Amino acid sequence: MKSDLILRVIAKLLMPFTLLFAVYVQFHGDFGPGGGFQAGVIGAAAVVFYSIIFGLPAGRRLAPERLVEAMLAAGVLLYAGVGLAGIALGGNYLDYFVLGADPVAGQHRGIFWIEAGVALTVAGVMLKLFYMFAGRSRDL
Amino acid sequence: MFEHLPALQVVLPLVAAPLIVLVRSRRFAWLATTAVSYACLVISVALFTRIAANGAVSYAIGSWPPPWGIEYRVDALSGFVLVAVSLTASFVAPYAQRSIAVEVSRDRHYLIYAMYCLCLAGLLGITITADAFNLFVFLEIASLATYVLVALGPDRRALVAAYQYMILGTVGATFYVIGVALLYLMTGTLNLGDIAARLQAVEDVRPVLAALAFITVGVGLKLALFPLHQWLPNAYAYGPSMATAFLAATATKVSVYVLMRYYFTVFDPAALFEHLPTSEVLILLSVASMVATSLVAVFEPDVKRLFAYSSVAQIGYITLGIGLDNQASLTGSIVHLLNHGVTKGAIFLLLGGVALRCGAPALGVSALAGLGRRMPLTAVGLVIAGLSLIGVPGTAGFISKWYLILGAIERGQWWLVAVIAAASLLAVAYVWRVVEAAYLRAPAAEEAPREAPAGMLAAGLAMVLLCVYFGLDTSFSVGGAREAAEFLLRGLR
Amino acid sequence: MALTVVAMALQRNLFSVVVLSSAYSLLMATVLFALDAADVAMTEAAVGAGVSMVLLLGALALVGGGEAKPLHRPALPLALSVAVGAVLAYGLQGLPAFSDPHAPIHTHVAPRYLKEGPKETGVPNVVTAVLASYRGYDTLGETIVVFTAGAGVIALLRRVRSRRK
């Protein structure tokens, strides 16, 4: 598929919009359906799509394996870290009330960060899964 | 800081895993794992002493009051199981370093430590949570980590074992969720204490009965309740040694704990044991398991599988205590959670050392020939742990069987005393096969004595000492178990 | 939807089974949306028809999409699964009727989420509020499950350099 000009152009054009959609789903989760998990899947799908059209090495250049592995750990750490921050600021574990000036602002901040953590981990895992399954077929 | 211990108990190993994956260093992974295991032990002991003095501790995660938020609850029973799990972990973690070095390829080391941390966090999370659905989530964390641990075993049969375990484990977890769904639909809540309170007002008992059936079968699959034990022998036999030791000592025990928790604190135990044939069914299954799987163990050629079948038989003792439903038998069951965990942990830790020196992933009984001369300390350790498995006075195994027999007598079930004795005789038979091979058979080739690496041997022997210690000083083990049994029986009656 | 599942059970060509399972997921997502579960429907469509499909096809490419073998003794498994279904059917008879507003799940716990949720958390999508805040710990667990699966797949499928030498 690497040689198909139309596909290549469309893929390049679609990439930013897919990523933008992922960001929309991420931040619109408060008001409509969506959230970190769905955003992570969509974001990963953008890169997967890119790698299918341009080949796996190109995809790996866009999102290197090391970065992806760091992403999946960092997301969980971010989430758990928000929880620990709750303890540090005098609340219980995962207590968002203490994170901001007033309870609702704290809730907002907490939800924002944990959704970011979820998206990070999910995108990392989905990409990693794709790399693992797709990369393996080559040497069989 | 003190009031946050329930959360930290689970969060520490939970955070260690991604840190290990982030750093990717073998040395850091081992250090973090060991540090976390010891920290968990300290926390669990602190919690245990605290609840012994002040009663149960409740912790609202996110500061949302239950039943709206998720509650962590440490009481006499869960506190005891927390100590039992983290105690084993603190022996397995130092052992892992050498054991993994031989059995798993180098660039996977940090991942196996991460899996071990996740498994530990999952098991602790199952124990401490007071929320039915949260329990499922942590059950899945522990299970997924376990499947990976087993699949990383040195033999290709480990893969098939992990696959079978995974299919049955997932079916079990799904059944559990169905059971929880029925309870939720009838009560509108997921908090275990709240469910129990609201179940008493439920008029139509049919959904509750179905929930009971689904949860029993689902958890039964996880704890290898006879005849749902088919996954266990292979998973234990082909996984890496440290994984086998850890799982044998903790995973099935935590599932038994879940069963106890549901039977005595969620469902109405009075109705459960008086109007339903729960007692009879549990006792029959336990007896079948004790006799049948012990018989299989007597004829099993592979040593690890032999002791795996013996594990299924020992789980039979524990469920027997639940079925008998009185103070003495429950004390026996709960203390057997700890005692059998320590005993089996010791055996599998030592066998890991033997497998390492024999150089073969599958360990036939004949491979133990002359072990008394080749690895004298290991052989002595195996014999002592074997005695504890049989239930010889002076070892941990004796204590739990003693209480089970007391419980059987209290119920007037003399035939069960005979069954326990018969099963112990079968245990003598299979342990004797190991002893006979180790001391009475000449080694295949004459070679200089060579023990397992110091770290592995020390961890194994330390656990053997623990077997003897819990056989002599029962103030913690029986004391804690008695409190827990009282707590269960007080439950809703 | 039921027909798709029957076809999946009977079909022996693995590739068809994968495609059917994806169609099944989309149908499931439609049903879920009809039941007001917008978030769930969106996720099921993305995961069931998207991620699972890609994973299954990837794995199929690796293991070869041959024909599965025919069954030898279908009677016993069928009896067993019907027995399980019967237990569930027995239990379901006693549940509150569909869409009964007085059922316990509508009168206990959930009303607070709907009434106070937007005020207490400032998030009008109650599903997000419950997911991220009230039961945020479950979501942490869920993220860990995903992480475990990811790390586990790395551990299982990473190519071992030492073995090749």
Add this chain to the structure above:
Amino acid sequence: MSAIFDHYPYWVTIFLMIAGTYIVIARGNLLKKLIGLAVLQTSVYLLYIAPGKIVGGTVPIVAERFILYSNPLPHVLILTAIVVGVATLALGLAIVVRIREAYGSIEEDEILARDRADGDRAAQ
């Protein structure tokens, strides 16, 4: 009659569950067993979501215009369940791929036969 209609979504659940369990137990192909497992897991979704629906209610996103909403709690639980399901599937597929590489087959009976042959050879 009303007993059947009042519980209509449940009958779908039961049917899906029977089908899923059947595929898991009866099929010898490792990949197909995993798909059966997925069907079994999805059967649970309806069991949770369907009772949460209130006829005339709407998606639980609070706005001024609506007063009646469907129950959000089951939605949250099932979101988690879906994620757990796909995680299990991914791990299962990885194990199947490894099995295929080690044994050259993904049929249960062939794999067991090969293991038995190994055992016999070791015993001789």
